Amino acid sequence: MLERLQKIISAAGITSRRASEALILNGQVAVNGVVVTELGSKADPDKDTITVDGKPLKIESHRLYILLNKPPGYITALKDSQDRPLVTDLLKDVPDRVYPVGRLDYNTEGLLLLTNDGDWANRLMHPRHEIEKEYHVRVRGKVIDQQLKRMAEGVELEDGKTAPAVVSLVKSGEQNDWISVAIHEGRNRQVRRMCEAVSLSVVRLKRIRYGSLMLGTLRAGQFRYLSDAEVRELSGEPAKSLFVRQPQREVSQKAARTERSGGKASGRRQQ
Numbered sequence: 692m693l694e695r696l697q698k699i700i701s702a703a704g705i706t707s708r709r710a711s712e713a714l715i716l717n718g719q720v721a722v723n724g725v726v727v728t729e730l731g732s733k734a735d736p737d738k739d740t741i742t743v744d745g746k747p748l749k750i751e752s753h754r755l756y757i758l759l760n761k762p763p764g765y766i767t768a769l770k771d772s773q774d775r776p777l778v779t780d781l782l783k784d785v786p787d788r789v790y791p792v793g794r795l796d797y798n799t800e801g802l803l804l805l806t807n808d809g810d811w812a813n814r815l816m817h818p819r820h821e822i823e824k825e826y827h828v829r830v831r832g833k834v835i836d837q838q839l840k841r842m843a844e845g846v847e848l849e850d851g852k853t854a855p856a857v858v859s860l861v862k863s864g865e866q867n868d869w870i871s872v873a874i875h876e877g878r879n880r881q882v883r884r885m886c887e888a889v890s891l892s893v894v895r896l897k898r899i900r901y902g903s904l905m906l907g908t909l910r911a912g913q914f915r916y917l918s919d920a921e922v923r924e925l926s927g928e929p930a931k932s933l934f935v936r937q938p939q940r941e942v943s944q945k946a947a948r949t950e951r952s953g954g955k956a957s958g959r960r961q962q
């Protein structure tokens with residue numbers, strides 16, 4: 692996000708806002724190698740290289756990028772008129788307000804990204820990027836090849852035919868089969884509706900991949916911060932590590948409680 696240079700310099704802790712203005716006026720500040728002497732000039736601390744007297748600024752990024760393993764029974768909104776549990780309830784220690792990148796249904800589980808970087812979220816969600824999302828779906832009974840083939844080729848939904856998808860059988864059980872569905876569109880309840888269209892009844896739906904990012908071994912309700920490389924790779928930017936980012940860590944908030952209650956949110960009304 693673009694910010695005034697004097698604000699960026701003073702936020703880096705090297706001097707006050709007033710003294711930062713003097714540095715700019717004296718021609719001591721450069722952005723991407725170009726000296727800037729105009730007060731009010733802006734730069735993006737996450738993308739631009741800002742130097743004072745030739746030395747790069749060390750900026751503690753205030754951008755937060757989070758991967759949460761969303762349990763079923765949580766909604767991906769910031770408030771809910773029915774007072775159901777919110778995904779942000781799971782992020783109590785996170786120092787700033789973050790917003791979900793896209794949404795998962797109340798009963799869908801798995802990989803959910805959250806951030807306070809609106810530009811990054813918009814880039815990820817822009818249809819131009821066609822980021823592939825992969826879901827594992829437990830369906831009632833047995834699937835047949837014809838159902839998988841129809842989903843892969845595209846099925847007719849009320850808002851139009853779905854784009855080709857990558858669909859395969861993952862596991863076959865006595866009562867249920869698991870299938871994998873990878874799509875790059877982001878329509879509302881798309882996977883559930885695709886399954887319905889070929890007469891498959893969804894028992895469980897879990898997102899296990901977002902582009903190159905895997906859900907991995909995080910337990911339901913746990914989250915971790917993304918690394919700088921993961922953040923850049925997802926939005927298609929080359930890796931660079933000018934700024935100090937949040938350390939990698941795993942945080943278990945309500946995981947224990949969630950696990951104890953069989954993966955369901957406890958203490959609040961269920962749908």
Ligand code: URA
Pocket residue numbers: 794795796797799879880881882883884896
């Ligand atoms: N498709 C769905 O049907 N639901 C989700 O939550 C995500 C993808």
